[in-house]
Every structure is written in C-alpha cells, then in structure tokens.
Amino acid sequence: MKIKTIGVLTSGGDAPGMNAAIRAVTRAGISNGFKIKGIFRGYDGLINNEIKDFTTENVSGIINRGGTILRTARSSEFETPEGRKKAYENMRSNNIDALVVIGGNGSLTGAKIFAEEYDVCCIGLPGTIDNDLYGTDSTIGYDTTLNTIVECVDRIRDTAVSHERIFFVEVMGRDAGFLAQNSAIASGAEAAIIPEDSTDVDQLARFMERGIRKSKRSCIVIVSESPKCGALYYADRVHKEFPDYNVRVSILGHLQRGGSPSAHDRILASRTGVGAIEAIMQGQRNLMVGVRNNEIVYVPFLDAIRSDKPFDKKLITVLDELSI
Amino acid sequence: MKIKTIGVLTSGGDAPGMNAAIRAVTRAGISNGFKIKGIFRGYDGLINNEIKDFTTENVSGIINRGGTILRTARSSEFETPEGRKKAYENMRSNNIDALVVIGGNGSLTGAKIFAEEYDVCCIGLPGTIDNDLYGTDSTIGYDTTLNTIVECVDRIRDTAVSHERIFFVEVMGRDAGFLAQNSAIASGAEAAIIPEDSTDVDQLARFMERGIRKSKRSCIVIVSESPKCGALYYADRVHKEFPDYNVRVSILGHLQRGGSPSAHDRILASRTGVGAIEAIMQGQRNLMVGVRNNEIVYVPFLDAIRSDKPFDKKLITVLDELSI
Amino acid sequence: MKIKTIGVLTSGGDAPGMNAAIRAVTRAGISNGFKIKGIFRGYDGLINNEIKDFTTENVSGIINRGGTILRTARSSEFETPEGRKKAYENMRSNNIDALVVIGGNGSLTGAKIFAEEYDVCCIGLPGTIDNDLYGTDSTIGYDTTLNTIVECVDRIRDTAVSHERIFFVEVMGRDAGFLAQNSAIASGAEAAIIPEDSTDVDQLARFMERGIRKSKRSCIVIVSESPKCGALYYADRVHKEFPDYNVRVSILGHLQRGGSPSAHDRILASRTGVGAIEAIMQGQRNLMVGVRNNEIVYVPFLDAIRSDKPFDKKLITVLDELSI
Amino acid sequence: MKIKTIGVLTSGGDAPGMNAAIRAVTRAGISNGFKIKGIFRGYDGLINNEIKDFTTENVSGIINRGGTILRTARSSEFETPEGRKKAYENMRSNNIDALVVIGGNGSLTGAKIFAEEYDVCCIGLPGTIDNDLYGTDSTIGYDTTLNTIVECVDRIRDTAVSHERIFFVEVMGRDAGFLAQNSAIASGAEAAIIPEDSTDVDQLARFMERGIRKSKRSCIVIVSESPKCGALYYADRVHKEFPDYNVRVSILGHLQRGGSPSAHDRILASRTGVGAIEAIMQGQRNLMVGVRNNEIVYVPFLDAIRSDKPFDKKLITVLDELSI
Structure with a gap:
C-alpha cells in the first residue's frame, strides 16, 4: 500500500519540543508530497474522531512554544481492544495510512501493540522529559x-x-x-x-x-x-x-x-520529525526515530521501550x- | 555628632536586589567620604560582632546577583532589650555612627525601636518581595x-x-x-x-x-x-x-x-541606596527611603510600617x- | 452618538506588551457590551480596509507574546489629508464609532490630528519602548x-x-x-x-x-x-x-x-486597556490613558506628545x- | 615523575562553562590528593608568573557564571620559543607538574607544541563556542x-x-x-x-x-x-x-x-574536568578530554585540532x- 496521508498525535505527559516535532512532521511530510492530518488529545482523539487537515500554516509560529497544540492525554480506552478497534476504524475512514506518535514509554508501547494488531505503519518520536527511552541519546523535552x-x-x-x-x-x-x-x-x-x-x-x-x-x-x-x-x-x-x-x-x-523549548530540543524534534517522514518513504515501520552520536537512528519499538536504559x-x- | 562610619546590613527574608542595595550604599558612601562596614547575618551579626570593613571591591560584580552577600536572618535576640544593648555596644566599639538596614516590615520595626532606644541614626531601605511597605511605589525585590x-x-x-x-x-x-x-x-x-x-x-x-x-x-x-x-x-x-x-x-x-534582580529592582536599589547616603548627609534619620512617582521620598519609619498599605x-x- | 463598536490598532515601532494591550481592549470592550474590530497594519489597514471582527478567542494566549498580532507600520499615507479621508470613510463603512490607538509619539500625534479633523473618538495607549510620552510613569514596552x-x-x-x-x-x-x-x-x-x-x-x-x-x-x-x-x-x-x-x-x-513582555508591561497594558474602555464609557475622548503613581490617569493628547518629558x-x- | 601539582588555565575566546570546568578540575584534583594552582590570563600568565594556589573555596559559587574567573587572552608570546621557555621555567619554579588547558583550537595547538617541546603533561578541555574540535560531540560553551x-x-x-x-x-x-x-x-x-x-x-x-x-x-x-x-x-x-x-x-x-551556562555545558564541563584528573592519574598525557555518545573519550591533540570536523x-x- 502506498502511503499518502499521515496522521500525527501527541500522547502522555506533555514535553517542551512537542510542537517543534508536530511542525517538523507536518512540514517534512508536505515537502515530500504527503497529506497531513492532526489528531487531537492523543489516542482518545483517534477513538473520538477529533481529526483535522493540517497545512504548513497550522504549524506556523509554534517551534518556540511549550506544550502541544494537538493537546495530549493518557488514554485508558486505547488500552482496550475495543478502543483500538475504534481507533483503527477512524484511521481508515479518514484515509490515514500511517501514524506518527510523539510520546514517552507508555505511548510508544501503545503504538507497538496497535501496529501489530492492525498491521499499520506507526512511527514513534521520543517525546518525554524523563529521558527513559532506550536507543536515543536524549528525548525531546x-x-x-x-x-x-x-x-x-x-x-x-x-x-x-x-x-x-x-x-x-x-x-x-x-x-x-x-x-x-x-x-x-x-x-x-x-x-x-x-x-x-x-x-x-x-x-x-x-x-x-x-x-x-x-x-x-x-x-x-x-x-x-x-x-x-x-x-x-x-x-x-x-x-x-x-x-x-x-x-x-x-x-x-x-x-x-512547560516553557519554550531549548535549542537542543527544537533541533532534536526537527531532525527526528524529518527522520520519521524519511522512514515512511523508505517503507520502514513500527520503530522510534532517535539521535545517537549526532546521527539519526531507527530503533524498533521493542528496544526503545526496554526498561533498562543504562544509567x-x-x-x-x-x-x-x-x-x- | 558628625557621622564618619556607616554600617550596612540585610535582615529578614532575602529579596532580589539586596546586593544592588548593599553596593549602592557602599559606593555612594565611599564616594561621599564615609567609611563603610558590612554587618553579617542581620541584627544577629551586630549582636555577635560579625563586622567587616567594606571597600568598593567588596561590592564589585554583585549588582546582578540574587540573595545577599551579607547573609540575612530573623533575629529573636534583637527583639529583647539585652540583645539591642549588645548591638549598640558593638556599634560603638566598631565606631559605627549610622546604620542602614535593608529589609521588610519587621526589620524596619526593629530599626525604629533601636533608633529610639539608643538615639542612633538608622536609615531603612525597603527590601522585601511582599511590597507591603507604605510610602514607596514598590519595594526592592x-x-x-x-x-x-x-x-x-x-x-x-x-x-x-x-x-x-x-x-x-x-x-x-x-x-x-x-x-x-x-x-x-x-x-x-x-x-x-x-x-x-x-x-x-x-x-x-x-x-x-x-x-x-x-x-x-x-x-x-x-x-x-x-x-x-x-x-x-x-x-x-x-x-x-x-x-x-x-x-x-x-x-x-x-x-x-532568588534569581538575578530585574532592571527595575536594580535601579530602585541603586537610587534608594544613594538616597540613604544623601539623607545621612542632610542630617536626616530614622526614616525609610522610597521612590514615589519616580522621585526619591523619605518616609518616617512609623508611616512605612503601617499595616494598611492600600490595595x-x-x-x-x-x-x-x-x-x- | 452612542458608541457601539470600537476599532483597535497598533502603530509605529512594535513594543512588547502591545498584544497584552490588544487583549485588554478587546476583552474589556466585550465585557462591557461593545463590539470590537481589529485593524491590521496600523493606520494603513484603516485606509486599506484590513479590518476583522474580534472575539475573546482572537486574543486568547497572546498576553505573553512579543510583537503585535495586528501587525504594525508607519503610515506615510495617513499623514496626508487624502489618507485620513479614506481612513474615516472606512471607519464609517465598518460602523466603527471609536478608535483605540496603541503606539508612540508619532502614532498619537496622528490620532490627535485625525480626531480633530473628523470629530471622532480616539483613545491612545502609550505603546513604545522609548518611554518618551509625557504624563505616564512608563510606557508599554x-x-x-x-x-x-x-x-x-x-x-x-x-x-x-x-x-x-x-x-x-x-x-x-x-x-x-x-x-x-x-x-x-x-x-x-x-x-x-x-x-x-x-x-x-x-x-x-x-x-x-x-x-x-x-x-x-x-x-x-x-x-x-x-x-x-x-x-x-x-x-x-x-x-x-x-x-x-x-x-x-x-x-x-x-x-x-522583541521578547515576552515583563510582568510590569503586561499589567500596564492590561490596566490601560481597561482604562481605555472606561474612558469611552464615560464619554471621554482624544486622550491617552496612562498610569501615574499607581493610578490610572487620562492625559490629553496635546500633553502626552509634548517633547519635553523630564529627564x-x-x-x-x-x-x-x-x-x- | 609522580604528578603532585596541577596548573589550570583558560585561553583564547571565553566560553560559557569555562568556570564550571575550572571548578571541576580544581575540586576533582583536590578530591584525589593533588595540589591545584590557578594560572591567570592564559599562557601569558604562565609566562608572567601570574599563578595562585587554589582551594575548593576559590571555585565556590562559580558553576553558574559566564566568563572565566582566571581571565583569558590570546598569547602571541607563547607562539615564540622564547615565550614557551619562560612558561616552562615558571612551571618548574612553581612546581607545576601538569597543565590543564581549557580552550579552543588555537589554545590546544599551543598545548600540543609545548607538550612536545618540553615533554610535560598537558591535558586539554574543549572550551569554545564554535564546536570545531574533532572527537567530542560538542564543546563547552x-x-x-x-x-x-x-x-x-x-x-x-x-x-x-x-x-x-x-x-x-x-x-x-x-x-x-x-x-x-x-x-x-x-x-x-x-x-x-x-x-x-x-x-x-x-x-x-x-x-x-x-x-x-x-x-x-x-x-x-x-x-x-x-x-x-x-x-x-x-x-x-x-x-x-x-x-x-x-x-x-x-x-x-x-x-x-556571555551568560550563565546551560545545564548541558555545565555537565560537559564537570564531566570532562573530572575526566582530566582521571587521565592524569592513569598516566595519560597530551590529549583532549571529550564526550562522545554520552561517554568520556580521550582524543590525542593531533586528532582534536584537525580542521575537518565533519558537518x-x-x-x-x-x-x-x-x-x-
């Protein structure tokens, strides 16, 4: 299946730089010919069909702002098979072919389960202040x-x-x-x-x-x-x-x-956002985009959410x- | 009595700009021919004789720093007649002729009692984050x-x-x-x-x-x-x-x-610090220096510590x- | 004439706090039953009819942002009688009964001339980083x-x-x-x-x-x-x-x-914005709203733009x- | 030769985090039994014998301050054999056994030449805002x-x-x-x-x-x-x-x-400062301490100053x- 439309959402605790990541996914997507849809309030918005077409204008002037214009939530419904079924049906009815999930450990775990259950393309960005995702030198925020x-x-x-x-x-x-x-x-x-x-x-x-x-x-x-x-x-x-x-x-x-993201987090969000679109174009799926040693890396979800990030x-x- | 030596102390809760005030009192004092002595840990330092000669060097590079290089404390001993007696004796033995007290309501109340009890020259600067001193548009901090x-x-x-x-x-x-x-x-x-x-x-x-x-x-x-x-x-x-x-x-x-003081607080501290030295040169005493309507004002202690600053x-x- | 609709514009060099002022005029206006219209790009927008209805939503989330969402410009056309005529005609055709101008010396001078020429209600807010307006302790920015x-x-x-x-x-x-x-x-x-x-x-x-x-x-x-x-x-x-x-x-x-406005400027903008609406409700006109000695004051344009603000x-x- | 005393200096353009680096070298040195001497004004201070014993107190309260308490300069005299000879003689007369140089490309080039010429132990820390040193993910500042x-x-x-x-x-x-x-x-x-x-x-x-x-x-x-x-x-x-x-x-x-260093630069300075002392204890010399992929690395001077840091x-x- 050729991917034409990409949905983007933020999930879990908000982190500074999430807006920069949304902007990067949206603009890199549009630059490469994709259609972008913003999904509001995390997985709940996918379940409740809170979805909106995004243009470059929607993400203008947000790179320096804390929080997330897409809002965020921890979804208990998405943890149930029924919730994920609704989410999948809304993806289909909105013609969303791939999902970019910006969030932490729990959110990427959800993406992993969803991707396996419905065989959809999910790409994760490490959006969490806790820095507890494996395979990336640091996380956005x-x-x-x-x-x-x-x-x-x-x-x-x-x-x-x-x-x-x-x-x-x-x-x-x-x-x-x-x-x-x-x-x-x-x-x-x-x-x-x-x-x-x-x-x-x-x-x-x-x-x-x-x-x-x-x-x-x-x-x-x-x-x-x-x-x-x-x-x-x-x-x-x-x-x-x-x-x-x-x-x-x-x-x-x-x-x-809260607060305006640091230069580091804005750059990390911009690079991994562009990296997510590249991953989709390369036919990759179900992995997290990170940066190690100043290079973009693709980390399978299973590795990213390992609980043993070395201290x-x-x-x-x-x-x-x-x-x- | 001609005033030759001025002691300066900070008292009560610390406030950003106290260092700018210490600097202003010290430098304006020296500019006008006075000797300056720094008294550490508020009134306790006067009681315990923690006193040190201050030159312009001692206050160099502190205008932008939070806290107070003189340290501060709330002194329960200074609330007793015995405590104030020791304080007065140390003033005398250190040849301190006048006292500049940087602090809030409680500290200026102490200055007022001390000034009346021992007939010494005390000048107050409004150093408190609470803005609850009467007669000045705002307080340092x-x-x-x-x-x-x-x-x-x-x-x-x-x-x-x-x-x-x-x-x-x-x-x-x-x-x-x-x-x-x-x-x-x-x-x-x-x-x-x-x-x-x-x-x-x-x-x-x-x-x-x-x-x-x-x-x-x-x-x-x-x-x-x-x-x-x-x-x-x-x-x-x-x-x-x-x-x-x-x-x-x-x-x-x-x-x-904490934190580096704002421009406003540094200017207020600088102006009232210079104003304190001018007050001493004019033979004034037992008042607080404030700024109202962009002008230096002298406010008798009794008025400054009134509890009814209008809201x-x-x-x-x-x-x-x-x-x- | 009963004033029902108020136009608001920013003019001249931008100053931090202009957005807080636009927000205050808009919300205080709506709180008091007025309709508010935002005029873009200063007086040029009035001449070129760049005018938009404003609700409380239009000014949501802007109090902490630098610049001006209404954009700004220095208008040479408004300095000509022809320019002001067009501006007046657009005011009428948009049913704008009063104008709130946020700007500095030049902008308020323009407001003064315009108000006199067409007998319209103009209220000024002191929006300039230069602090060179007479009658207010400080200016927004x-x-x-x-x-x-x-x-x-x-x-x-x-x-x-x-x-x-x-x-x-x-x-x-x-x-x-x-x-x-x-x-x-x-x-x-x-x-x-x-x-x-x-x-x-x-x-x-x-x-x-x-x-x-x-x-x-x-x-x-x-x-x-x-x-x-x-x-x-x-x-x-x-x-x-x-x-x-x-x-x-x-x-x-x-x-x-640029930059996020300080607490002081946000408060000044908020208070004078509310003050502008109050002035209109009191039937006042052709004056600048300022703050002196912590109180709202109304300063006739002629006084505000005097070139001799005392240093x-x-x-x-x-x-x-x-x-x- | 057993190293007992370590000299530390900052050289070239100042960079935020240099103070954090001075503090780290001083305290890690003292923690491990070394004597520390601060050398003022870069290599010029070594030539002109501007050297002072440093205790933990000398570096107290400086981790969050921009600039360098040791001052800095670009030394043209150190580029001459005569200059380096004087520098070496002062090292000897002050019993300084090893030198930690905090600076950029030019400063580490100087350290390399000096180390080879006089067979002394020189350790470099990457202190420059330009990020142009090879072998470390980023430089201090x-x-x-x-x-x-x-x-x-x-x-x-x-x-x-x-x-x-x-x-x-x-x-x-x-x-x-x-x-x-x-x-x-x-x-x-x-x-x-x-x-x-x-x-x-x-x-x-x-x-x-x-x-x-x-x-x-x-x-x-x-x-x-x-x-x-x-x-x-x-x-x-x-x-x-x-x-x-x-x-x-x-x-x-x-x-x-200028400005207070970011968390990242303070941590980088602290870790590489500790790393410099460890290198000396391990008998290593004539290398720069960097951080790659979150790990301390030792980079020979020749590699660090290569002009081809990849972009x-x-x-x-x-x-x-x-x-x-």
Missing part, C-alpha cells in the same frame, strides 16, 4: 526540563546561601534519575537521591556521613519524586536527627513540563568529587 | 518576584492547556495580595484568591459562579499562601464539588525569592473583565 | 526593553571582564536617554552617553577624565543610538587616543524590541557615584 | 551560545513578523557553520548561509529562488560571520535586487559569548524542508 530545573535550583541557592539553610528539592523522574542526577551536577548541588541507587543503599545516610555536618552552611539535595520517599520524607529525617538544622523543602512540580554510575562519582 | 511568578505560570499554562486541567498555583504574600493579584493579571490567569478580599467573600464560590463551569478547558487560579486556605484547600474543594474536573496544585515556594480594588475588576 | 538590554549587558560583562576590554554598547533611544541611562545604572556600567546631555558637554571626555585610565580592567559604556555619534564613533575616539586599549563595540539593534538629572549622579 | 542565539532570534522574529521585514542575522562561527545552521533550524529561520557551503554555491541565490519572493511576509536568514560576506553584504544584495523589500540587519556580536549536510535538508 529532557534538555529543556533539565535547564528549567537548574534555573530553579540556581534561584533556590540564592536564598539557601543567604539564610544558610539545607534544601531538599524534589524533581520529576519517578523511575529514572537522569533529571535528578544531572541537575544536581549542573546546579552544583551537594547530593542527589535517585531511584537507580535506592534499593540497596541509604543515600541520605551516605551523604550525611560524607559531610552534611562539616559545616552549617547552605546545602542543596536534589531528590527524584517518589510515592514514599520524596523530599518531604528526607527533610523530615534530617530534621529529626539534627533539630537545629534549618531545613526547607521545595517541590518543583508541574512547572518542569552511568560514573555520574555519581562526578557529583561526589565536585561537591566537596 | 517585588518586581523580580512578580516576573519569576509570571514566568512560572507561563510554563504551567503550557501544561494546563495541553492537558486541559485546572491549576491552583500558590504564591508568596501571606498578608498582602499584591503578588497574587498582579501575577494573575500578568499571566492571564482566570482568578486570584487574596487575603485583602477573603474575610467577607467566598472568592472561590464567586469565581466558580462566574464561569469555571462554562468550559472544561484549562484554567489557572493564583492563591496567596495562607496557613489555612492555601492552594491545596481550594483544589480539594473544587475536586469534591466537581469530581470529574482534572485539578492540580503547584506551590511555587522558595524559588520565588487597589480596581485590580479585581481588571482581572474579572480580562479573564472572560 | 519600556520595562521589557530595559530588562532585555540589561540581560545583554550582563552577558557582555562576562566577556569584557574575562578579556579585560572596554565595550561601547549602543542601545535604542535616539531622542530620549531613558533606556541608556537606566540600563547603565542597572547593569553596573561605568558610564552612559545620552542625548539629554550631549549638546553642551563632551560626555566621553568627562568620563575619561573621571577614570577610564585608572585601571586597565574592563569597562562598559552605554551609548544612545545617534545618527552621528553612536558607539562606533566613541570607540573610534578612544582607540585613537589610547591605541593600546582593547576596545570593542556591540550594537544591540532590533532584538531590543531626572539626578540619575547621572547615581551612575557617577556607583561606578567608582 | 557551544550549547549555551546556541541557546543565546535562538533566544535573540525569537525576539527578532517578533519584530520581523510585526513589521513584515526580512532580517539578516549574523552569528559567530567564522570557520564553522554549526552555530548558524543549527540556530537556523532551532529558530525556524527561513535560511542559513554557512562557510561549509559557500565556496561553490551562491547560497543566497539558491534561497531566493526557493521562495523569498513567494510572499512579502517576514523572513529570517542566519549568516555566519565572515570578513567579506557577512549579513551586511547579503542584505545589500537583496536590497539592490528588490528595492521595495523591507530589509534589516542584526549583528549579534559579543553578547553570544552533517543532512542539516541543510532539514532546514530546507521545514522552512516551507
């Missing part, structure tokens, strides 16, 4: 969020130093410590507490032995969000053990998702040596 | 914090729109709604909940009647922090009444205090009319 | 541009210090030194060269006597743009007199106009004392 | 400068769109188009004119055929700085051929070098397809 966190911690440092306080700053990344570890290095924080390390070591104890007592001056610890052991938990522990310490907590929360343990040494 | 909040809400708006959620965003200003009301106007928020209005009106109910139901699309409500009725309280109420609404909370917290109720109309 | 300049000079300072160079940085403000003088104070520059001072004093000579020779370290001089005596002229003079100095020039240029000479002292 | 340019072009876009103008924006990168090509992609510019392409193609002509005539709307062309063919040259050509086009030029200049021609296609 990760660099911007890292910069946002570092900018916030720079601000918190001003007040931490002025008042000589200990701050526990909680950042996103429930299952992946990339944001926490790297923002700790970049902001000159004294420690990071991350999921990769937490099963077998008491990271707070190790840090406190290493020197929280050395001085009463300011100190910043970055903590990956966690259902049980977030920043509040650790602040409480320190407070109990050292009642005279001046401990504060800051939970950065949703502001980490470089040397980054822990880097932080330890630099926070003396 | 307020404009920067307003910009920081608006930048954060711009980011939250990206994710609120993408996911079509209702956000309650909590900002600083326990006793003054300047930050909440003005950041709501500036960020295009749908409503603000502020202390000035909260005693007699149920602001959330009024807002919800006005239209939260009109659409299911995104919506942002800015809430002044409050011991009882913060963003969590209001989010909970909405969630109970409309269980299908997608409600989220973001508490901006300490990052509101312009028309700003509520502005927000109401623009959030349709 | 001025605060943002000041922050942009200061941010740029902070960056230039990094490289000036690292290489120990003398920089001449040229900023906008051909006829008004507000931007140059205040950005010099805010960025901790060593000197400013401004039009207000330039007729009778050789500002560079005065500065160089004051101390450019004192040290070989870095130094930044802010220069108001000028057809004859811009940054290049002064750099050349210094270079000739001190050939071993390491002199560089940076002309900030058009990037000073506070004390700011020169502030800079001199702080750049030691 | 490149990402920050890219973001700065993109932010500036975003601003210029606001005014370009509002006035419907054609802008030629000149950016740094005399010999390498990385900054121009990638900032064009990231800012959504319509074209880039780069040195890699300029010998055999008239890039402006190609661009103008492609569509500058299609519409009279706004348009942005990014131009790599060039002695002959900068932005002014191209603007002039367009102006001559299409006299009714509204053409403007913006030369970004030195502000591209990915596919980026030209990306820009072409997305600027329709």
